[in-house]
Amino acid sequence: MIRVAVVVYPGTNCEHETVRAVELAGGSASLVWHRATSLGGADAVILPGGFSYGDYLRSGAIARFSPITEAIRRHAADGGPVVGICNGFQILCEAGLLPGALTRNAGLRFTSRPANVIVHRTETVVTRDYAPGARLCLPVANGEGRFVADSKTLARLRDNAQIVFTYAADPADNLIPGNPSGALEDIAGICNPGGTVVGCMPHPERVADPLVSSGEGAPFFTSLITSLVGAAPARLP
Amino acid sequence: MKFRAHIRILPRPGLLDPQGQAIAHALTELDFSEASTVRVGKAIEVDLEAANATAATRRVRAMCATLLANPVTEDFRIEIETRS
Amino acid sequence: MKFRAHIRILPRPGLLDPQGQAIAHALTELDFSEASTVRVGKAIEVDLEAANATAATRRVRAMCATLLANPVTEDFRIEIETRS
Amino acid sequence: MTPSGAVASVRPRPGDPPITPALVREHNLTPGEYRRIRAVLGRTPTLTELGVFSALWSEHCSYKHSRPILRTFPVAGPHVIQGPGENAGVLRLPEGWAVAFKIESHNHPSAVEPYQGAATGVGGILRDVFTMGARPVALLNSLRLGPLDVPRNRYLFAGIVRGIGDYGNCLGVPTLGGEVVFGDGYTGNPLVNAMCVGLLREKDLIRARAEGVDNLLLVVGAATGRDGIHGASFASEELTEANEARRPQVQVGDPFTEKLLLEASLALIQSGEIVAIQDMGAAGLTSSSAEMAARGSVGVELDTSRVPLREPGMSPYEILLSESQERMLVVAEPDRLAAIETICRRWELTATPIGRVTDDGLFRVVHEGRTVAAIPGASLVEDCPVYHPEARESRAAVTRRRTRPPANRPLPGVVETLERLLDSPSLASKRWVWEQYDSTVQANTAFGPGGDAGVIRVPGTTFGLAVSVDCNNRHVALDPYEGGKAAVAEAARNVACTGAVPLGITDCLNFGSPEKPDVFFQFREACRGIGDACRAFDIPVTGGNVSFYNESPTGAIDPTPVVGMVGLLPDITRRTPSGFESPGNLVALLGITTGHLGGSSFWAEVLGVVGGDPPPVHLERESALQRLLADATSSGILTSAHDCSDGGLGVALAEACLGGPSRSTPPGANLDLTTYAPSLSPHALLFGEDHARVVVSFPENRRNDLAGLARLHGVPLFGAGRVTAPGTPLRVTVGRVTWTWETDRLRHLHEQAIPRRMDHTPRGEG
Ligand SMILES: Nc1ncnc2c1ncn2[C@@H]1O[C@H](COP(=O)(O)OP(=O)(O)O)[C@@H](O)[C@H]1O
Numbered sequence A: 001m002i003r004v005a006v007v008v009y010p011g012t013n014c015e016h017e018t019v020r021a022v023e024l025a026g027g028s029a030s031l032v033w034h035r036a037t038s039l040g041g042a043d044a045v046i047l048p049g050g051f052s053y054g055d056y057l058r059s060g061a062i063a064r065f066s067p068i069t070e071a072i073r074r075h076a077a078d079g080g081p082v083v084g085i086c087n088g089f090q091i092l093c094e095a096g097l098l099p100g101a102l103t104r105n106a107g108l109r110f111t112s113r114p115a116n117v118i119v120h121r122t123e124t125v126v127t128r129d130y131a132p133g134a135r136l137c138l139p140v141a142n143g144e145g146r147f148v149a150d151s152k153t154l155a156r157l158r159d160n161a162q163i164v165f166t167y168a169a170d171p172a173d174n175l176i177p178g179n180p181s182g183a184l185e186d187i188a189g190i191c192n193p194g195g196t197v198v199g200c201m202p203h204p205e206r207v208a209d210p211l212v213s214s215g216e217g218a219p220f221f222t223s224l225i226t227s228l229v230g231a232a233p234a235r236l237p
Numbered sequence B, C: 001m002k003f004r005a006h007i008r009i010l011p012r013p014g015l016l017d018p019q020g021q022a023i024a025h026a027l028t029e030l031d032f033s034e035a036s037t038v039r040v041g042k043a044i045e046v047d048l049e050a051a052n053a054t055a056a057t058r059r060v061r062a063m064c065a066t067l068l069a070n071p072v073t074e075d076f077r078i079e080i081e082t083r084s
Numbered sequence D: 001m002t003p004s005g006a007v008a009s010v011r012p013r014p015g016d017p018p019i020t021p022a023l024v025r026e027h028n029l030t031p032g033e034y035r036r037i038r039a040v041l042g043r044t045p046t047l048t049e050l051g052v053f054s055a056l057w058s059e060h061c062s063y064k065h066s067r068p069i070l071r072t073f074p075v076a077g078p079h080v081i082q083g084p085g086e087n088a089g090v091l092r093l094p095e096g097w098a099v100a101f102k103i104e105s106h107n108h109p110s111a112v113e114p115y116q117g118a119a120t121g122v123g124g125i126l127r128d129v130f131t132m133g134a135r136p137v138a139l140l141n142s143l144r145l146g147p148l149d150v151p152r153n154r155y156l157f158a159g160i161v162r163g164i165g166d167y168g169n170c171l172g173v174p175t176l177g178g179e180v181v182f183g184d185g186y187t188g189n190p191l192v193n194a195m196c197v198g199l200l201r202e203k204d205l206i207r208a209r210a211e212g213v214d215n216l217l218l219v220v221g222a223a224t225g226r227d228g229i230h231g232a233s234f235a236s237e238e239l240t241e242a243n244e245a246r247r248p249q250v251q252v253g254d255p256f257t258e259k260l261l262l263e264a265s266l267a268l269i270q271s272g273e274i275v276a277i278q279d280m281g282a283a284g285l286t287s288s289s290a291e292m293a294a295r296g297s298v299g300v301e302l303d304t305s306r307v308p309l310r311e312p313g314m315s316p317y318e319i320l321l322s323e324s325q326e327r328m329l330v331v332a333e334p335d336r337l338a339a340i341e342t343i344c345r346r347w348e349l350t351a352t353p354i355g356r357v358t359d360d361g362l363f364r365v366v367h368e369g370r371t372v373a374a375i376p377g378a379s380l381v382e383d384c385p386v387y388h389p390e391a392r393e394s395r396a397a398v399t400r401r402r403t404r405p406p407a408n409r410p411l412p413g414v415v416e417t418l419e420r421l422l423d424s425p426s427l428a429s430k431r432w433v434w435e436q437y438d439s440t441v442q443a444n445t446a447f448g449p450g451g452d453a454g455v456i457r458v459p460g461t462t463f464g465l466a467v468s469v470d471c472n473n474r475h476v477a478l479d480p481y482e483g484g485k486a487a488v489a490e491a492a493r494n495v496a497c498t499g500a501v502p503l504g505i506t507d508c509l510n511f512g513s514p515e516k517p518d519v520f521f522q523f524r525e526a527c528r529g530i531g532d533a534c535r536a537f538d539i540p541v542t543g544g545n546v547s548f549y550n551e552s553p554t555g556a557i558d559p560t561p562v563v564g565m566v567g568l569l570p571d572i573t574r575r576t577p578s579g580f581e582s583p584g585n586l587v588a589l590l591g592i593t594t595g596h597l598g599g600s601s602f603w604a605e606v607l608g609v610v611g612g613d614p615p616p617v618h619l620e621r622e623s624a625l626q627r628l629l630a631d632a633t634s635s636g637i638l639t640s641a642h643d644c645s646d647g648g649l650g651v652a653l654a655e656a657c658l659g660g661p662s663r664s665t666p667p668g669a670n671l672d673l674t675t676y677a678p679s680l681s682p683h684a685l686l687f688g689e690d691h692a693r694v695v696v697s698f699p700e701n702r703r704n705d706l707a708g709l710a711r712l713h714g715v716p717l718f719g720a721g722r723v724t725a726p727g728t729p730l731r732v733t734v735g736r737v738t739w740t741w742e743t744d745r746l747r748h749l750h751e752q753a754i755p756r757r758m759d760h761t762p763r764g765e766g
């Protein structure tokens, strides 16, 4: 079975539902404390949402110095899947595993609501089970979700098709903007050129279970599992 | 004349400063063990017109008192830089 | 020796500063129409031990570069005050 | 030494001020109460002891004005595992689960510093729940503020909402609902009531009872500072530079530490290494230790010099009364200390022994080797005098109830009236508020804010909980008894609309000074109403909170007994949302409309008249309606159900169209009420606020099923029309008149009412 490490920092608070979403997708997941120095042989790693270190200073700024970061870096360098959701995305940017930064929402308020999201790239470890151009409705819940990058970085992201998700306006809606944070170019999620390191602000794990939600987040996790099914044996020690 | 006010707004002494605590803790873990207390607040720069530096200071103090600082929890300090 | 570093961390020029904009707008509404541009960042005070002021500055600069400021979005300025 | 010898031998600390009548008064103790303290001790109290008595004999800790009234609430029931008296009430759920829940006020701190006051209010209620061994799974909040055209009220509103959001969001607990009401009486005295719901395995329940002589008392969590000390000892000093730093300090919340404390506390409880645990809330170390000791009928000895401090030079008085947040008091056997320290260290916290359990029944405090307090423990929690204040309705209240809008007054048209109601901040959409709260974290949320009740699934099961907080303070002000009943009825109806069965309530009783006969009358009558409604619905009151003395220069607040309700939804896949979903569905009205306009939002918000008798609550009709909704949901008949409350049928119909959390193009409805209540005027029909009414929609082929169930439960049902396509208007016909509202316009009014008033100067938000 595909094994996923879900990293827990002090202040992480989405780890349990992330584990459940992995399990619903047919994988097995275990929590890894941030002071660990190894991922325990996991095939993939997810940095879940929350408020690591209270988001004090800047979200993700303190967490990136945790001992586990080295193991995550190595895993990513070896081509292993590394996924950051919300606070996890912020940590990946702070750690330099993804470019750009996530800054305070333009509206200056924490914003929690469903957002329309378009899947732009399906060759990533978390989107291969979505149709290209698919429109999803995923919850966002953050105070610092506004993606920014300088123009060179942005050009690189475009050229390498590293923009995975963007926010989309509901054309019929003249009241609520599509982009909840004012993110540059409506960017909701990006990846490394290979599509193995992915960060996104919306929370697919919150809509993975059809019992209480739309289930639209489930393919995010099945993608992670299926992308590894072929690759997994080669990666065993 | 043109001035730039450099305002620092910091939590009042004695108040818990959770951000400062967390940063102090992180600095220690990062081998900056020479750092002890850390306090975190806001830095605000305001560009303004005023007749002279004294007038500028007076206006910026009023801005702090009415809008920028929370008198219950914060103290502020102002420096005025002449720009022209 | 004991020092206190006064650090100001401000958004890089050119970057959108929604907080600064909101405050500028509010100042105008409150009859502080002489204020124009406003920029908002963080003020951090760090108390530290160092051999001398130069060493203190060097260490605080390292703290800013590693942890306190994000080079993608922020610039920092340091002033060192001698405490003893 | 004998206990009485130990009490007798305590001497004042050098440097403590003498105990004068003025000092006693500053501690909010009456001369009679002070005499009683002297009698208990057989001597003059030390300053430290005076502080301890003043804390534990305060209204907040002792319930000295409310206890006899609270005793009239029904507290028993087959599901009750823990009733009032603990940190939170606990009710039994299926499959070995239990739910712990409680509501609490943080009104005064929020008036002084809205952000920190509200944030620490949320922190406190979270601790009350996880101290029982329950993991918090839902938060709710009930807010009262003065009108938004006053800048200070906007400042308070913005700060309170941000404070609630930042704290709960950081903890990762979804906020599932709440209410916000604006009214003149709340200017200068906002109300902030926060409710928390937690889940636990019944076997993990732990009570805050100190036991076992020589067991250790440990402080876990944050260091102690001068936060929130009432500063009575300084109040007589002139404020100088020198004592500036010793001024009482605002309590600052640290949600990050709270999150660590939450995880550490649950780990400690599940490890079995501890005997008891209690959070340090109001009056901090003093009340937590004294109450734990009293529950276990033991004594405690505290060494305040061992408490980890944030600031140097704190006196035992300050350490005992500090309200620093994010701290827990733990009782454990001495040989478990190492195991406890290990668990705490895992969560980057410390556990520090600061005292022990004793067998002499004394509350004893030692500081740097000197005994600074020795008080018979039972006297602290049991000997506080109980008051039975006079209760008399004021003449002004009677007059107000007789007030009607002038008969000859021209009324705005029906179309305009509904629009004005939807645009009034009290009735408007609260999206501006709840979008600042994470409502989906934990991934169990089936219904977040925006409907009648929040619904979560109990993890790993197929059943759920529905939660709501409610109070129509205007109704309570006009008729406290009916208003009290109405708060319970509305909360139950909201929960029932989702298909859930009401299980129990917690209440937060916000009133003015109980020493005023008219306020105490309101209090007594509102409580009688709450009790009667609970008995009729056969649900217990499992706990709550009393907040008296809510007065400001503009006078007392409206009496505001907020009811927090928890209901059980047996099958999470069968749940009913509040908004219309499917064009073509039939729309029916359940219940009886008499067009009762007394106390209505129409009178108050549109005509500017607060008056009349509020609608009477028919508890049997409410019960029947609740049962019908549960049955119709479990049979899968209903597509939507939304109750009529503020603004009556008209507002309920509009809200049913505007529906769920994100509807860019709301559906419309085409309804004919010609034969529904033919004798009523249009305003009475659409804006009267009779209780026990719900608007439902359902597929045409379930019409007979619903009619059958309605007959079975004796609930009148009227087929009103149909849900129409998105983008079509809401049309209501009576005879030859048809009123038409474009739903897009209604949506704008409803959604923008609060943002357009708040998008002014974000004072203090920079
Ligand atoms: N302070 C708040 N926090 C969270 N949700 C809120 C708050 N105020 C109102 N809401 C939500 O807005 C919706 C409408 O509130 P309200 O009109 O009071 O409902 P009702 O009349 O059914 O009790 C409800 O879902 C409620 O939970």
Ligand SMILES: [Mg+2]
Residues within 6 Å of the ligand: D451, D452, D494, D642, D643, D645
């Ligand atoms: Mg309702």
